[in-house]
Amino acid sequence: MSTTTIPEKPAAEAPSVGGNLRGYIERVRGGDMGALPAVFGLIVLCTAFSILRPVFLSSINFANLFTQGAAITVIAMGLVFVLLLGEIDLSAGFTSGVCAAVLAVTLTNHGQPWYIAVAAAILAGVVIGTLLGSLVAKVGIPSFVVTLAAFLAFQGLLLVLVNEGTNIAIRDQTIIAIENKNLPPALGWGLYIVSVAVYAVVQIVRARRRAGRGLTVDPVTVIAFRVGVIALLGGFAVYALNLERSRNALLVSLKGVPIVVPIVLVLLVFWTFVLRRTAFGRHIYAVGGNAEASRRAGIRVDRIRISAFVICSGMASIGGIIAASQASSVDPNTGGSDVLLFAVGAAVIGGTSLFGGKGRMLDALLGGAVVAVINNGMGLMGYSASVKYIVTGSVLLLAAGVDALSRKRAAASGLR
Amino acid sequence: MPSQPVLEIRGLDKSFGPVQVLHDVAFTAYTGEVTALVGDNGAGKSTLVKCLGGTYSIDAGEYFFDGKPVQVASPREAADLGIEIVYQDLALCDNLDIVQNMFLGREKKSGLVLDEATMEEMAAKTLDSLSVRTVKSIRQLVSSLSGGQRQTVAIAKAVLWNSKVVILDEPTAALGVAQTAQVLELVRRLADNGLGVILISHNMNDVFAVSDRIAALYLGRMAAQVKTSDVTHSQVVELITSGRSGELGLQKVNGVTA
Numbered sequence: 001m002s003t004t005t006i007p008e009k010p011a012a013e014a015p016s017v018g019g020n021l022r023g024y025i026e027r028v029r030g031g032d033m034g035a036l037p038a039v040f041g042l043i044v045l046c047t048a049f050s051i052l053r054p055v056f057l058s059s060i061n062f063a064n065l066f067t068q069g070a071a072i073t074v075i076a077m078g079l080v081f082v083l084l085l086g087e088i089d090l091s092a093g094f095t096s097g098v099c100a101a102v103l104a105v106t107l108t109n110h111g112q113p114w115y116i117a118v119a120a121a122i123l124a125g126v127v128i129g130t131l132l133g134s135l136v137a138k139v140g141i142p143s144f145v146v147t148l149a150a151f152l153a154f155q156g157l158l159l160v161l162v163n164e165g166t167n168i169a170i171r172d173q174t175i176i177a178i179e180n181k182n183l184p185p186a187l188g189w190g191l192y193i194v195s196v197a198v199y200a201v202v203q204i205v206r207a208r209r210r211a212g213r214g215l216t217v218d219p220v221t222v223i224a225f226r227v228g229v230i231a232l233l234g235g236f237a238v239y240a241l242n243l244e245r246s247r248n249a250l251l252v253s254l255k256g257v258p259i260v261v262p263i264v265l266v267l268l269v270f271w272t273f274v275l276r277r278t279a280f281g282r283h284i285y286a287v288g289g290n291a292e293a294s295r296r297a298g299i300r301v302d303r304i305r306i307s308a309f310v311i312c313s314g315m316a317s318i319g320g321i322i323a324a325s326q327a328s329s330v331d332p333n334t335g336g337s338d339v340l341l342f343a344v345g346a347a348v349i350g351g352t353s354l355f356g357g358k359g360r361m362l363d364a365l366l367g368g369a370v371v372a373v374i375n376n377g378m379g380l381m382g383y384s385a386s387v388k389y390i391v392t393g394s395v396l397l398l399a400a401g402v403d404a405l406s407r408k409r410a411a412a413s414g415l416r
Numbered sequence: 417m418p419s420q421p422v423l424e425i426r427g428l429d430k431s432f433g434p435v436q437v438l439h440d441v442a443f444t445a446y447t448g449e450v451t452a453l454v455g456d457n458g459a460g461k462s463t464l465v466k467c468l469g470g471t472y473s474i475d476a477g478e479y480f481f482d483g484k485p486v487q488v489a490s491p492r493e494a495a496d497l498g499i500e501i502v503y504q505d506l507a508l509c510d511n512l513d514i515v516q517n518m519f520l521g522r523e524k525k526s527g528l529v530l531d532e533a534t535m536e537e538m539a540a541k542t543l544d545s546l547s548v549r550t551v552k553s554i555r556q557l558v559s560s561l562s563g564g565q566r567q568t569v570a571i572a573k574a575v576l577w578n579s580k581v582v583i584l585d586e587p588t589a590a591l592g593v594a595q596t597a598q599v600l601e602l603v604r605r606l607a608d609n610g611l612g613v614i615l616i617s618h619n620m621n622d623v624f625a626v627s628d629r630i631a632a633l634y635l636g637r638m639a640a641q642v643k644t645s646d647v648t649h650s651q652v653v654e655l656i657t658s659g660r661s662g663e664l665g666l667q668k669v670n671g672v673t674a
Contacts, residue, residue: 213533216553277530279523282512286520289509296507297521298492357511410559 078315086356097335125317
């Protein structure tokens with residue numbers, strides 16, 4: 001028996017900057033584009049809008065992008081879990097609406113403090129997620145149908161909660177602050193410095209530990225590059241958000257990082273940690289990649305499915321709270337109309353596959369940024385809602401097309 | 417030759433409703449040997465393997481592991497004894513890398529966090545012990561591996577857990593010539609490393625290339641279990657197709673008992 005036809009390679013190729021770069025280029029050419037389309041789209045859109053409407057680059061508009069995109073981004077983060085399993089949650093938008101209504105009713109009608117209201121809203125999301133997940137995993141109804149039914153039913157539930165169409169105002173200052181107040185500039189810089197430092201330390205400590213055990217380590221330049229990019233982007237964002245954006249600074253000062261930004265970042269870091277560093281996260285990917293193999297490996301596939309729906313609806317409830325804060329009220333349209341499609345669009349545009357098994361938390365953030373930029377930029381251009389819908393729909397289709405084509409390409413190049 | 421079989425089955429019966437699939441089957445596998453399980457389609461190979469692996473319960477018969485009588489009621493119990501089955505579809509997740517697949521469902525953790533470093537070390541050690549040198553990096557996604565490499569990963573996954581018996585279901589069925597040779601070499605190495613290997617195969621060349629013993633099933637009965645060196649190619653084919661070959665095999669194939 002001879003193995004000469006297959007060249008023998010050393011067990012581990014020493015990693016190098018060039019090697020990392022080559023590996024990345026190979027992956028992209030093989031069809032694994034990752035976040036590339038979203039980043040590329042973001043650059044193109046921002047360039048186009050800032051040329052056509054210079055006000056797009058103003059500090060006030062920059063801050064608007066964050067507050068406008070926050071709710072959708074958070075819902076999209078939850079959707080990533082469901083999409084990773086190859087399922088879909090069409091009801092996430094109205095789930096966020098129902099939870100926002102629960103928040104509003106608890107706050108305004110029952111006069112409870114904000115933390116009770118927030119807990120009630122999130123609990124409502126968890127209950128909804130458990131219900132949807134059980135129907136999908138235990139009863140075996142396709143998630144498309146379950147959540148389509150829920151989409152309609154929750155619309156009705158929302159109407160019931162807001163008394164067939166009234167508008168419930170939110171006056172609680174803590175809830176309103178989420179979207180409408182900013183961190184003091186100094187605190188913004190402080191948080192920035194701490195975050196970048198922690199990120200750098202985590203990266204270095206991990207590399208040291210691995211090197212100590214003789215395992216392959218990313219080269220120092222790659223680690224420095226990652227930390228550098230985060231520091232640069234974060235530093236730019238904090239600087240821009242700390243600029244005075246009030247029209248009349250003497251009357252009222254408006255500057256600092258909107259409070260919702262650190263909230264979204266904490267959610268991003270937390271769920272990224274869960275997906276990448278815990279067994280639960282590993283099992284989510286495994287079930288999305290090959291449910292039968294996961295079952296044989298002893299993973300409780302049903303539980304994973306249900307928990308993904310719980311996380312999705314729970315995140316939708318947080319998205320609903322943010323939306324309620326943004327509008328300072330809840331009405332029958334909260335979480336309705338385009339919210340769900342924008343959220344699914346955000347996840348898919350960011351690079352999460354609709355076929356399951358592929359996607360990251362960061363995708364939701366990048367995709368959410370693209371959706372926010374389109375919405376905001378088209379608004380500045382003076383286009384009506386009709387054009388915005390058509391453009392966003394086309395972008396979603398484009399993203400799904402890129403996803404499907406890259407799968408085809410991956411299959412052709414033997415990568416999948 | 418080892419005196420005591422690591423795995424032994426006596427008088428195994430298995431029915432699905434009114435259909436009896438296995439009749440009074442006896443089967444043994446020895447440590448350090450490759451036992452080939454051959455038989456035509458529908459002879460009961462897969463059923464026998466699933467009985468061994470705990471997927472199917474057995475209707476009657478005795479099951480000995482390491483000389484001790486055991487009950488294997490679930491795949492988990494079989495795994496606890498040290499029996500691992502590599503199914504034909506390999507059960508790998510394409511979107512995970514080699515290490516992640518090898519530890520799927522049994523991840524090493526330190527506290528809440530996955531202990532990637534330990535898993536990587538153990539995976540590398542296992543692949544080394546099998547002299548696997550065909551994968552570039554153990555952090556490669558399984559989707560980027562060839563058929564033979566996937567088979568290798570699936571086998572490595574099975575031996576990672578200090579298993580004693582590894583059952584391979586048609587490991588070379590979908591492979592080309594070079595990769596078949598590689599996988600067969602790996603199968604041989606498993607036995608040489610002290611495992612009991614049960615190899616299901618339709619390919620007589622493969623069977624004669626690596627096996628020490630051949631067990632031939634015919635219509636749900638064990639036609640014969642012989643040493644590979646004692647039989648010829650055509651005798652085995654006869655055992656598979658008619659249940660007997662001269663003195664060997666079932667003497668009254670269509671009768672009530674063998």
